Amino acid sequence: MKLLVCVSKTPETTAKIAFTDDNTRFDTSGVQYIMNPYDEWYALVRALELKEKFGGSVTILNVGPASNDTVIRKGLAIGADEAVRIDAEPGSALFTAKQIAAYAKDQDFDAIFFGKETIDYNGSEVSGMVAELLELPFLSFASKLEMEDENKAVITRDIEGGTETAEVEAPFVLSASKGLAEQRIPNMRGIMMAKRKPLNVVEPVAAEDVAVTVNYELPPEKGDVKLVDPENMEELVRLLHEEAKAI
């Protein structure tokens, strides 16, 4: 199977969130970056498992500047065969989706994988956009994917209040949630091999940014916690009712 896995770079989960330039830009100083966990742990690993079963190749694709190469190399170390970086600063979701669709359009991928969302902007938009731009079926928030043969997949995905299992013919677009695969840690051999695998840099296509972030704000600081005597849960109930109006 010829598989494409689209990956994002995100701040590491414990990164300090701060803003600069009068709260108009994310403050990147001292921030460590990782591959978005949903992309790495679930989308990439499930694609690798399919390649191991059916043969073929796994390409990882990132839209971003050269500083993303470290994160991309990790994907190669985990087992992707090659990488493509579209050399553009990723702006709005639609800008990014147009870049991915322009690249994937003529490549005949059997399936295109995404993580269900990035942990920074929590958008869940790019995967559906790419599906629409390529006119492919889209299975969002997939937690299970079974393939008996290369042409047909049975996918379990989240729906409101439960899950649904659907059959779809390749090619399709999928966004991965927890459960789709088990995280893989790259080994030394993988890390060494990753250095020799191709990482192709592609020029972006023209696209406009129509949804732009203009300002950021941190939530107000929480006041101090109010401690309640563990012997006196009536007091907690009273506070929750009268003060917090939560019950």
Added chain:
Amino acid sequence: MILVFAEHQKGQFKKAAFETVFYGHKAAEALGTECVALVLGDAENPEELGKYGAGKIYHINDPGVAQIDSQVYTSVITQAAEKIGAKTIILTHNSTGKALIGRLAARLDAASVSGVNSIPEKSGDAVKVRKPVFSGKAFADYELKSDHQVISLMGNSFQPAEVGSPAEVEVLDVDVPDSRLTIKDVDRVEGEVPLPEAELVVSAGRGMKAPDNWGIIEELADELGATTACSRPVSDVGWRPHHEHVGQTGIAIRPNLYIAVGISGAIQHLAGVNNSKTIVVINKDPEAPFFKAADYGVVGDLFDVVPRLTEAVKNFKGE
């Protein structure tokens, strides 16, 4: 014109649909336009959406929309928007909304933002909205600069209020394409309020020591009418089902009340719950980081404290 896609489940509209219609009404007021609702498939009393602010309800009832396929829905919703002359589409930020927002935005070449929690406002030629980002650790303001906009509303952001009366329902005729998905099985969790919609949540973690001890959590949740949740470690070891896992890599929630029992409060867990309106932390370790994010804290042995709290809630409800 603003078009709100009002989703129902098995014909019933839930709070999320009323909230999204109400939000559409507020957005229309702010932008100086009108709000209408779109209903797909067999639904009971669609006219009721008028009470929450839809000036009119458009209904497409074709067998082809009985199952949710983002490709089919995108085609149907864009046809409806075109017929009605709606330039702004509002969805609920739930599983369905997340499946649809990207597709709709790409189809309409629209500016889109998912998971917003503010009423849109005009900002020159653009429309400005706010959403939580970095898993709730900050907010970002977006300017949408295009002819069409698609936004989805983060649940529990507004309390839906009745602002009107039942409205006219017009049946709309559109071409429904064939789905390329064959549905094999649907597995719904019956009875419970799904976590993202729950207003009250009781959540427990490793401090519970063993899966057999969850009875006290379920009793407290029952007494409160709350939904149960858990931290990642306990869902990873299989003490609790995956769908209960809240946190950065699980479900992000923002209930009115989040009670965390025996959860230390790792930053990844906080990322999924820190937008809850009120947080109660019960932990025997006074140094547990969760207390810093809590409104109310109880330092004590959860096996004593939780049954005592359940009893106190029972007495309170009995009054």
